[in-house]
Amino acid sequence: MAYTLQTRYNSKNFTPAAQVPAVFGMPRTITGITIHHWGAFGQQFDQVRTWLCTNNVPTSAHYVVQAGLIACIVVPENAAWHAGTARGNATTIGIECRPEATDGDYATVAELIAELRRSYGDLRLYRHSEWVPTACPGMWDLTRLDRLARNGTPSAVPPPETPRPVAPPPLAAGPIQWLVEPGETLSQVAAYYNGPSVAQIAAANGIADPDAIQAGQLLTIPGPLSWVVDPGDTLSSIAGYYRVSVDYLVRLNGIADPDSITVGQVLKIQ
Numbered sequence: 001m002a003y004t005l006q007t008r009y010n011s012k013n014f015t016p017a018a019q020v021p022a023v024f025g026m027p028r029t030i031t032g033i034t035i036h037h038w039g040a041f042g043q044q045f046d047q048v049r050t051w052l053c054t055n056n057v058p059t060s061a062h063y064v065v066q067a068g069l070i071a072c073i074v075v076p077e078n079a080a081w082h083a084g085t086a087r088g089n090a091t092t093i094g095i096e097c098r099p100e101a102t103d104g105d106y107a108t109v110a111e112l113i114a115e116l117r118r119s120y121g122d123l124r125l126y127r128h129s130e131w132v133p134t135a136c137p138g139m140w141d142l143t144r145l146d147r148l149a150r151n152g153t154p155s156a157v158p159p160p161e162t163p164r165p166v167a168p169p170p171l172a173a174g175p176i177q178w179l180v181e182p183g184e185t186l187s188q189v190a191a192y193y194n195g196p197s198v199a200q201i202a203a204a205n206g207i208a209d210p211d212a213i214q215a216g217q218l219l220t221i222p223g224p225l226s227w228v229v230d231p232g233d234t235l236s237s238i239a240g241y242y243r244v245s246v247d248y249l250v251r252l253n254g255i256a257d258p259d260s261i262t263v264g265q266v267l268k269i270q
Helices: 017-024 045-054 086-091 103-120 142-151 186-193 198-204 235-242 246-253
Strands: 004-006 032-037 063-066 069-072 092-097 124-127 176-179 218-221 226-228 266-268
Touching (some): 032 103, 045 069, 103 142, 124 142, 186 218, 198 218, 235 246
Parallel strands (some): 032 092
Antiparallel strands (some): 176 218, 226 266
């Protein structure tokens, strides 16, 4: 083990395994790992760990990690409040990673992933943005993480391809929302959507001071919004990302065949 493990810090923001079915509608079954970053360059490990243990937002993670240092603040058997969705919380382990993502950070996170896989099976890696609209985990490369983790476990079998998680869509479009991560700013949120300005997002959410948003705050993103189709995208995956229905996207964009969208096509979201 090439890192120091801290176990004396405990977050109050979690659901005990026995209560997970009642809270999230499914049992606590560990099938994946969700990778996060803690928001802003320059934030210190101790600061982030302490905030995740004591905040009243509420939000947390199972592990906080930087090069050579890991804090376990929620034991994996329980559900930390990290993914932003019931399924993400109930089925994955959350790892908060240093946003600078140095080689040392990668090595320590990969070592933790390898150890978790030895304990819980060949867990799939998820980006936080696969559960909710967010820029998290920033510059972290999950393909690189997976490769580094498997270098220490040569007998591991690569996981089968699985679709990105899609929340059950409503019958019509609801508001597009963003869950604020520690250290995020309205400027970063606006840049991610490449549509509404900081002032427009602030106005839509009744924010008097754009520099005073808080982690865990749920922001409504005003339109218009659009999506440029990437290779491998489907209407179902896009609808799941924004938590709207496929039928809504079909009607909004005048799509004749939902199975034949093309790379580079610009779709209206709201």
